[in-house]
Amino acid sequence: MLAYVIRRVFHSIVVLLAVGLVAFSMFRFVGDPIDNMLGQERTQADIDRLRTQLGLDQPFAIQYWKFLSGAAEGNFGVSYRQGRPVSDIISERAPATLELAAVSGLFAILLGIGLGVFTAIRRNGIASNLIMTLSLVGVSLPTFLIGILLIYVFSVELDMLPSFGRGETVMVGYWSTGFLTKSGLVALILPAITLGLYQMTLIMRLVRSEMLEVLRQDYIRFARARGLRERVVNFRHALKNTLVPVITVTGLQLGSIIAFAIITETVFQWPGVGLLFINAIHFVDIPVMAAYLMLISVMFVTINLVVDLLYFAIDPRLRVDGRST
Amino acid sequence: MTIPVLSVRGLVVEIPTRHGVMRPVDGMTFDIKAGEILGLVGESGAGKSMTGNAVIGLLDPPARIAEGEIYLNGDRIDRLRLADLRKRRGKDIGMVFQDPLTSLNPLLPIGDQLTETILEHLPVSMSEAKTRAVAALEEVGIPAAAERIGAYPHEFSGGMRQRVVIALALSAEPSLIIADEPTTALDVSVQAQITALLKRLCRERGAGVMLVTHDMGVIAETADRVAVMYAGQLVELGFVRQVLSEPCHPYTDGLMGSTPQASKGQTRLRQIPGSMPRLGNLPPGCAFSPRCSYVQDKCRQKPELRLNSCDSRTACWFPIGAPA
């Protein structure tokens, strides 16, 4: 078990180093950082000074190392476009994205598992078939179209919910939250549904197929033969076994939610990190792009690691296998 | 006369398919008395397990009971609503499945699976249920039961797991136990232990047992009476000693001939020519007639189960050993 954890952590570090190399190469080779930072009126002295200041005259490996240690401390340099430290810009905007992702993730997991179980238990019901057909359409729909559709129905036609922004926010320490005001909560609804819908559909379809598989197992028959209530059979026996494989995919989906937030944030003009990233691509603001890449990698790698370790908590068989290997 | 634990009358199970309606069980009639072990034998596909599943109401749709009656301790149970039938499962009817590796939920400790069953059926407290769970494990011969109550199924060997399964099936003290090939998936060395255990527990509790198996050896060892099935139909029913030593139906005779018997010192096993017909195209009349070496014209008509001279019931026009 310990050996396994160490191997997984090592693997994660390798992935991060690889991504770091990509991010650093972007810095170093895409465009000329000197060009990007100095205006038209510059002297050779300015250029030389900046070159030394940025360490561009040093060997590649040392520059890479400096970049990594800088990144580890949260120092990603200065945005070409805004002229402010990237870390400041990102920490300003992170709460918006994280709150949106958290609400969407919760929505996707709860509804996905709920509907998945429902459609598996009532396999041949009318409601189940309807949900399954709709989910097929849901998987094929591009996220931004869902967002536009929701805006059209709930903002334009019904005029019930706001179509952009995050409403009023309150500062709690360094964290600007939309959870504490009514307008903040209302503003969350449409973006959260848009962002969570695709992941919800995936989780639902997965839960359904896994659950149908589990319901065919002998121990479910045996549980029925022992006269246990359907509720106990479905939720205590079947659901727990269903969740083991579901956890991996769900974990990875949570990572995707943060990445897909880029699209939702654009549709709803949500002032988060995703919108920042899209604008960075637009204006080729390399430091912001690199920082976003590093942050999201750390997030993905951490989620992957946690998902792997969660297996041990849920499946007792693995604990034994881990011990024996 | 006392009421039998289980009484099955003219049971027919049907499966509608694209090629017409199949009848994997066709007109089964038998009784099981308290404390009695009835062996149900036949080749795979003969409808043995299907009969067991029909009794406990666990037929997989689209299979369904089409005709017949099932009585448990005198109460008719084949027409019960699912919720009422469920209350009887586990409490009145216990079931042991073939493969102990897959019968237990891998993610729940065995103690939890025991207590949930006990709490479902008996009016006892949680701590009382735990005591009973330990007792049930001790009874089936699990060493150090009190310490192993929190263990997961994968921490037990195959034979031990089947003991756990039996403990689970018996935990609410049912009066009827359906054991569906309980030893088939086990090592030969463990098989005898499990059969002996099953036999002892039923004798002690006076429960009736329906022992489904294809193994004549297990029947000879364990059962009191035996019912032989062929293509969904009951072909012979009688006391084990009687049927095994003097089989009346040609199929039973063939089945005995193809089973190795160390004591008789046979040199070569006999085979029954051909194979069991598919359910879709049963021959008219006696289903065994195409493979029977005693077949005559009359076998085109369907034989009824009748008492014959050799003191068992046989569905055959020309039972072996009967005066011609």
Added chain:
Amino acid sequence: MTDSARQTQVTAPSSEPSRLKTVWESDFGYAFRRSPVALVSCLVVLFLVLSAVMAPWIAPHDPFNPVTLNLMNGFTPPSTPNAFTGDSFWLGTDDQGRDVFSTILFGMRISLFVGFSAVLFAMILGVTLGLIAGYAGGWIETLIMRVADVQLTFPAILVAMLIFGIAKGFTPVEYRDQMAIWVLILAIGLSDWVQFARVVRGATLVEKNKEYVQAARLIGRSGGAIMLRHILPNVLSPVLVIATISLALAIIAEATLSFLGVGAPPTQPSLGTLIRIGQGFLFSGEWWILLFPSVTLLSLALSVNLLGDWLRDALNPRLR
């Protein structure tokens, strides 16, 4: 009946129609005829692809020729004569007086071009790398598959955005709009090769040890020839399935990037760009500028997706 069958065989032993007929009458063809979903989605895809290809001939207007544009025609509702000019357009016009129907036809052309090219690129890259990884083994395989693993950790759309951003950084500012389409193809293609490589590598590992490949090696065939002549034909069927599913994903990816403003430029609008433009008129009431491109994209994505799903089930149930 048998006579006529023999006749067609005699008259046209290997010509195209008879080969089509064999496919049509095979199990595959039977499954196709029996599935209404496959039939309908195939028809929709064919219809859309055909209209996109024919766009320059069937489009009533040339929306990108400033000479034919009349700003006075701006915001004409569908099938209603314009208040000033009296011109009527089937699906209306956008803010600059461009015919929506024509822009959709040309937009679809770009969407499909990018989609097909990106998948083709991903396929060639993925199949090549997968063959090499599976056949060569050793550190080459480790390197290729590790890169694939790392890339697979991230959603394809994110990878595509990043590649788009980097490639844009390398392109001189004055060429950025011109190059955007090619950069898009590169970005989407690079984000999608992993699936191909994994499947091909897996199949190659299996095929590599079969007798016929061993035999080919024994008679002195080179590694490249063995891969092309012997292994490649055996992995084509799963590759075809992945390609169809990838096409749906690529079309959606292109639309998404263009919608986000990091894809096809307004001078060469794809369906995604048109939707981006149309979203601006969501609140002002010119619904047709947004609705029609959206519906087109939706039918395109949905039908390709359904076709891919069906193809996967029909060709290889194990991939499910």
